[in-house]
Amino acid sequence: MQTLYNNIKGDRLIWAIVALMAILSFLPVYSAASNLAYKGDNGNTFGFFIKHFVHLFLGFAIMYGVHKIPYRYFKGLSLIMIPVTLVLLAITMLQGTTIDGANASRWIQIPIVGMSFQTSTLASVVLMVYVARYMSKVEDKVITFKSSILPLWMPVFLVLILILPANLSTSAIMFLMVIMLVFLGGYPIRYLAVIIGSGVLAFAMFVLIAKAFPDAMPNRVDTWMSRIENFSNPEVTEADYQIEKAKIAIASGGLGGLGPGKSIQKNFLPQSSSDFIFAIIIEEYGLIGGVIIMGMYMWLLFRIVLVSQKADTLFGKLLALGVGLPIIFQALINMAVAVELFPVTGQTLPLISSGGTSIWMTCLAIGIILSVSAKREEIKEQEDIELAEENPLEILSETI
Template sequence: MKDLIKNLKGDKVIWSFVALLALFSFMPVFSASSNLAYLGHGTGNTLGYLLKHLAHICIGFLIIYLVHRVPYHYFRAISKIGLPVVWVLLAYTLIKGTVIAGANASRWIQIPFVGITFQTSTLASLMLFIYVARYLSKTREEPVDFKESLKELWAPVFMTLILILPANFSTTALIFAMVIMLVFIGKYPVKYIGVIIGTGVVALTFFVLIGKAFPDSRFFSRVGTWSSRIENYTTDKPDEDDYQIEKAKIAIASGKLYGLGPGKSVQKNFLPQSSSDFIFAIIVEEYGLVGGFLVLGLYLLLLFRFVIAAHKATTLFGKLLVVGLGFPMIFQAMINMAVAVELLPVTGQTLPLISSGGSSIWMTCFALGIIISVTKKEDEIIQEQQDAAKREEALQKIIDRELAGEKAENSEDDYSIEEKNENPMKAVFGK
């Protein structure tokens, strides 16, 4: 264990907060999965869901460990290559329209042969934020040409958003808001940002109007859901989302200050998404306002640590990476908690590192691995370079030794042939 901790580079405080959130997640997930267990096999045994969550968390930490060993500047090229690949995946996801538990889930694809579902928008947002950070760090020293930036920056951004929007409005809105924040921090001209925001609003309005005109079209099928959620949020009209919010509010009210106790939640049996979208309500019901504020505090401390990491980063690309990958994680957590207390309409955003799920946990961990890579100290980087040089030197010695051995064998064989040619009797009788 000591050797493993020694191999953990980068900001140890970020490592600690991430570990605390992951460890805390086990009890709420174990408790909140009971309704899924009853629906799935009727026994209510949530041990299988706990083990599944454990596997997801373990794979997630392995991803953090592997990614944080990679120098973060490598992701410049990866984002440029990865973005077109992501577009293909998003288009495939949109066309495929995976059905999960009888419901349309066109934001997911199923990986063949392993039976794992994957939300491609999480990978797309990650690649897009890295790409935007790359562009801003590249053009910082030069005056921004708006026409050029339309082609190099905004065309890829809107291409990604267009492919996510039909299936997932909340994720599209979050990504767009985070990109705007990132370009603002990257000192992209404010007057151009205003033009882009206006263009985005007009494009969204146009998309919604088309969706209203063709409600039966599969491409615009989610427009009705968005409208009903907003209408339900602003009026008292009963709806399925209203049912979820009511149960979430009952759970929060039942928790009071100290909660009902671990595993004693009642509303987990009625909330359809109790282990994912509404897990914060279950946390407050079981651990009270104390537990709720503890979770909120951990996210805020993690945000504060991201700010410090961005400030300490030695390159502009590193600073923008921390902001572009870290801040959306915290905003997503805030949105999830705001939905649970009805400050926002139902969005379907999970609570990072706590909600059950595979791809959402893994992509969060991928982002954390890059952030931690940025936070490596100079001495850690030098040590890694020295270790790599030592490995390369050792490998070269092995190669040289092998080549020397082959050369010696060839020389010996040549000598034997010459000796046998000079003494034919020795070649026949061996003496």
């Protein structure tokens, strides 16, 4: 154990936060998955526990391996992974598979291991690394709109276009995070206004085309409009079923909750172990449990910003923020949906919800952040060694 601890680099508090969140996720996921077990797995709830454990174990293995890679290597890797990601997204969009009759075009099937993989989550991490690379590359140059169209915005819009038909919320979050990252990197605001306007216009055209040719993307635009209408219009006759059950779960929890495993709404709430896990947490652990979970994400945000501030290069600063802030933003959206502050989006609660792809890509992003912080530690250690070599008597006197 001591050897493992010595090999762990980077911000120790980030390691502690992530490990604690992973441990705390077991009880609510195990509890919420019970209805799925009784519906399709002959009541075998332990299988879901093992599955979640395997996902987390692999996630931490990814995080450990990635944090050992010097973060400067991610510049070149992003160039390689952008075309790979575009191919995977195209295959995923054209695949058109279904899972239990539902639209599963967000996932790509991997026949060798018999599992599915949500390519948009990988694309999100790769794209943010790519954007951080570009902004650090033009750090000391005059940025013009024309010069940035092909190397920066073309890959961004290609990725978003391939994700949009099946996953509006993810593409919208990615677009917002890219805008935020290039703004922090010093991209001119007047050009950002043009990009935002172009994005809104492209989305409007997509909606019009989808309405004109409904067979091409059945039910997607109608689903988005229905969710927004249910959220914005309290007089809708058929209220959104998921939100209603989530609100009942939250109201039932009160201050201290019903207790571990005693949730009632998990038997009625769809996606109770993933998209609406926050409602189950409040039902079983009360407002106290919900505040603790929110506080841990805020703590993680503080550490991510701290790692960014201490990074030795602009690429390191933008990289930590680029892959870290979407985690917090996704968590806030998930919690906002559960309490009806935001329309239903289908976003999971990072590191808490069940689901392999979400856990693995979140751990990949955190591994990158830890790699940035590990470099800072390495520089500090080197500075201490150099100081000791220059002033050996001073160091000796301090030791005595």
